[in-house]
Each structure stands twice: as C-alpha cells, then as structure tokens.
Amino acid sequence: MDDYCASTQGSQKHLQQMIDATIFHRLAETIETRKQADPASSYVAKLLHEGQDKILRKIAEESAETLLASKDGDAQHVIREIADLWFHCLVLLAHHEVSPDDVLKELQKREGISGIDEKASRKIG
Numbered sequence: 001m002d003d004y005c006a007s008t009q010g011s012q013k014h015l016q017q018m019i020d021a022t023i024f025h026r027l028a029e030t031i032e033t034r035k036q037a038d039p040a041s042s043y044v045a046k047l048l049h050e051g052q053d054k055i056l057r058k059i060a061e062e063s064a065e066t067l068l069a070s071k072d073g074d075a076q077h078v079i080r081e082i083a084d085l086w087f088h089c090l091v092l093l094a095h096h097e098v099s100p101d102d103v104l105k106e107l108q109k110r111e112g113i114s115g116i117d118e119k120a121s122r123k124i125g
C-alpha cells in the first residue's frame with residue numbers, strides 16, 4: 001500500500017512538473033512579472049496599464065481576425081490568430097488576478113459531460 005501511495009504521489013508530481021512546464025504557465029508567469037514593468041518597453045505592461053477596456057478590445061479584434069482567417073480557409077492563419085487570441089485572454093486572466101489553471105480546472109470539471117446532456121439538465125430545473 002505504501003509503495004502504491006509513493007508511486008501515485010510520484011506520478012502526480014511528474015504530472016505537475018509537466019503542467020508547470022507548459023507554455024501557458026511560462027507565459028502567465030511572464031505576464032505576471034510585467035505588472036511591474038515599464039509600458040514603454042513591454043507590450044504586456046502597456047496593455048495592463050491601459051486597462052480592461054483595451055484588453056477587451058484586443059480580444060474582440062483577435063476574435064474577428066480568427067473568424068476572417070477561418071472563412072478564408074487558411075488553417076495556418078487561423079493558428080496565428082488563435083495564438084494572438086489566447087495570448088490576450090491570458091492577459092485578461094492576469095488583469096483579474098486568476099491563473100490559466102483556474103480555466104483548465106473548469107474544463108477538467110466538465111470533462112466527460114456532454115454539452116447536449118448539460119443543456120438538457122438546465123431545462124429540467
């Protein structure tokens with residue numbers, strides 16, 4: 001039993017190390033450091049300094065550009081626009097003092113729950 005617990009803890013630690021190493025987390029850490037940076041030398045600091053409305057405008061802009069890239073049928077362009085969109089969403093999360101982990105945990109909670117079933121259960125209540 002002790003061996004089992006040790007091995008489970010070992011794999012959980014390994015999993016956590018893998019999660020910590022993702023670009024989402026590295027980028028979120030960089031964005032966090034930019035809260036103290038000079039807006040003249042950092043794009044993220046500039047966005048955070050200009051505030052929520054500027055960040056939301058960028059998200060709306062990048063969403064529209066994603067839509068246009070998709071309608072053009074250009075998958076590589078879609079990838080670049082979604083990268084812009086996700087990046088600006090990470091800046092919005094930092095503005096709200098929350099981490100990408102909170103979003104990942106929300107997705108994890110929904111894992112395996114069909115959107116069709118979830119919607120139907122809303123109608124019953």
Ligand SMILES: N=c1c2ncn([C@@H]3O[C@H](COP(=O)(O)OP(=O)(O)OP(=O)(O)O)[C@@H](O)[C@H]3O)c2ncn1[C@@H]1O[C@H](COP(=O)(O)O)[C@@H](O)[C@H]1O
Pocket residue numbers: 027030034041042043044045061083084087
């Ligand atoms: N991943 C990104 C990233 N993706 C996109 N962008 C910037 O997001 C902007 C996208 O907006 P647009 O294409 O509309 O460009 P724009 O017209 O110049 O923007 P606006 O003047 O309208 O605000 C561009 O300036 C891009 O350079 C990014 N800027 C920064 N990062 C990451 O954030 C880190 C910190 O950046 P700094 O804070 O600038 O050091 C970097 O090391 C990168 O890892």
